[in-house]
Amino acid sequence: MFLLPETRRYAVLGTGALGGFYGAKLQQAGFEVHFLLHSDYEHVRQQGLRVQSCWGDFHLPQVNAYAAVEEMPPCEVVMVALKGTQNALLPRLIPPVLAKDGVVVLLQNGLGVEPEIAEYVSPERVMGGLCFISSNKVGPGHIHHLDYGSILLAQYGPDYAAQGIPPQLEQLQADFQRAGIPTSLSPDLMMARWQKLVWNIPFNGLSVVFNADTQQMIRDPETCTLAKTLMREVVEGAAACQRLIPDSLIEQMLDNTQKMAPYRTSMKIDYERKRPLELQVIFANPLRYAQQAGIHLPRIEMLYQQLQVLDRLNRGIPG
Amino acid sequence: MFLLPETRRYAVLGTGALGGFYGAKLQQAGFEVHFLLHSDYEHVRQQGLRVQSCWGDFHLPQVNAYAAVEEMPPCEVVMVALKGTQNALLPRLIPPVLAKDGVVVLLQNGLGVEPEIAEYVSPERVMGGLCFISSNKVGPGHIHHLDYGSILLAQYGPDYAAQGIPPQLEQLQADFQRAGIPTSLSPDLMMARWQKLVWNIPFNGLSVVFNADTQQMIRDPETCTLAKTLMREVVEGAAACQRLIPDSLIEQMLDNTQKMAPYRTSMKIDYERKRPLELQVIFANPLRYAQQAGIHLPRIEMLYQQLQVLDRLNRGIPG
Numbered sequence: 001m002f003l004l005p006e007t008r009r010y011a012v013l014g015t016g017a018l019g020g021f022y023g024a025k026l027q028q029a030g031f032e033v034h035f036l037l038h039s040d041y042e043h044v045r046q047q048g049l050r051v052q053s054c055w056g057d058f059h060l061p062q063v064n065a066y067a068a069v070e071e072m073p074p075c076e077v078v079m080v081a082l083k084g085t086q087n088a089l090l091p092r093l094i095p096p097v098l099a100k101d102g103v104v105v106l107l108q109n110g111l112g113v114e115p116e117i118a119e120y121v122s123p124e125r126v127m128g129g130l131c132f133i134s135s136n137k138v139g140p141g142h143i144h145h146l147d148y149g150s151i152l153l154a155q156y157g158p159d160y161a162a163q164g165i166p167p168q169l170e171q172l173q174a175d176f177q178r179a180g181i182p183t184s185l186s187p188d189l190m191m192a193r194w195q196k197l198v199w200n201i202p203f204n205g206l207s208v209v210f211n212a213d214t215q216q217m218i219r220d221p222e223t224c225t226l227a228k229t230l231m232r233e234v235v236e237g238a239a240a241c242q243r244l245i246p247d248s249l250i251e252q253m254l255d256n257t258q259k260m261a262p263y264r265t266s267m268k269i270d271y272e273r274k275r276p277l278e279l280q281v282i283f284a285n286p287l288r289y290a291q292q293a294g295i296h297l298p299r300i301e302m303l304y305q306q307l308q309v310l311d312r313l314n315r316g317i318p319g
Numbered sequence: 320m321f322l323l324p325e326t327r328r329y330a331v332l333g334t335g336a337l338g339g340f341y342g343a344k345l346q347q348a349g350f351e352v353h354f355l356l357h358s359d360y361e362h363v364r365q366q367g368l369r370v371q372s373c374w375g376d377f378h379l380p381q382v383n384a385y386a387a388v389e390e391m392p393p394c395e396v397v398m399v400a401l402k403g404t405q406n407a408l409l410p411r412l413i414p415p416v417l418a419k420d421g422v423v424v425l426l427q428n429g430l431g432v433e434p435e436i437a438e439y440v441s442p443e444r445v446m447g448g449l450c451f452i453s454s455n456k457v458g459p460g461h462i463h464h465l466d467y468g469s470i471l472l473a474q475y476g477p478d479y480a481a482q483g484i485p486p487q488l489e490q491l492q493a494d495f496q497r498a499g500i501p502t503s504l505s506p507d508l509m510m511a512r513w514q515k516l517v518w519n520i521p522f523n524g525l526s527v528v529f530n531a532d533t534q535q536m537i538r539d540p541e542t543c544t545l546a547k548t549l550m551r552e553v554v555e556g557a558a559a560c561q562r563l564i565p566d567s568l569i570e571q572m573l574d575n576t577q578k579m580a581p582y583r584t585s586m587k588i589d590y591e592r593k594r595p596l597e598l599q600v601i602f603a604n605p606l607r608y609a610q611q612a613g614i615h616l617p618r619i620e621m622l623y624q625q626l627q628v629l630d631r632l633n634r635g636i637p638g
Contacts, residue, residue: 309541
């Protein structure tokens, strides 16, 4: 147990749809934020960040922009908002920017990345943040926030053991709330991640196979049946990891999806842009956890295999 | 047990890639053949059938062409070469053209159609013909035969009970051989159908999901793994129906597919032409037989669900 220092600098690793939005919100609220950029570095250094948001548009003409993590100051909160496909970079990116008394917040979907980070950051300094947001990067340093925006934070513990609500989590929540980001806390990170997978596995996966948005999927009875079957397999996987998700969550998620504005999933957007898909964190890792717990999820496995093939064909990569 | 009369007239219901080719081969060899046509009727009545074939091109300037089955003479051999998606028409099409002492040969993939025909034709007059052929209709009355061409014939019996080799099957084999069609006989129609499904289920299905030809699929290790898993499920389905298919057939089929010239499956061709897919006979019926035998084939079921969605989206049909 520890507390974060009173003055907290934020680092954002990956200034895209998520990191760009949340980082900009924090800076707008007066926090000191340092942004790591790649292709947009020059543009953002000169022109800052532009956020077009359903919560109100704003422009930050000046931001602390960096092209290399070595140039960044040590920060008390390192928000990792890179795509899950770039996680091989994390052991090199996180240590230089993480202040000795700081924490890492992994803003990604999927499962199984916090344990990797906890190999070089002590577990009590690792947290997960699940973003419920519809947001895209539409140009260099230009974020379009369409809908939603809340974050669910939870503390990591060794082997994903539930940690309850430690004080540093409440400190972060307070910062996020001050920045206008609705933030709730979960006592069990693995439970939160499996619950989000109940939606992400079927809808991200099938959106690529069917080339369809959420409305097209939810309106199609056969797709709903298939999504439900996949959702039940996710619930089985969670149960094998001692996380009991009530079946009612499935109906509730389908209801919510029905009511949502038509929405292209992040995996479909990646597919359309011919970027690699986040298959490791959303499919491979959950399948591995389930398998290690002794259960087999045949439909999710098959969907994963199909997505690997589609991803490769899409990017012209030989098998 | 019975014998077909010495003089056998052939009817071809569905003069497309299969029916057009085999019917033309029979007529070329001197058999009397009567062709039922739909969209190509006028063209074929006036200009006959043109066959471009790896076995040698030929043209039949005059064929017996019909637009309605009622105008056809009763025939001793009725070859059903309609797409499996048109099988609802069969109870209306077959009876008028089937001679009292004639037989029906169902030239389709999949499973479960002979029992439907046997509701109005006595079972000993129903046979199945499995075509191993790469052939397309490329224009009105114009067939392009690219590769292979053999037929495997087998006798239907109630509930697909194996019937051995009855004499009428040998009579048909003799006709087909005389027409230059390599024809073999199987004592067990259901076994033959399940064996063909071992290939058709994975490769027809995945060719649509991946928009890929046989070479693209077979060269991709992940696709091969997935195809093999699906093939094993087909073998399980067959086993539940008391048909024991050796695992070696899987490796043998994969080997053969590797050696085949790149080939668009019939389901992929249908998909590209925005025609309904033959899902009932290739997926739904085998799944039903397996289920009735008490087993569940989750991956095939999921592939079937996906194909139903893709088929509908492809043809702009709301779910």
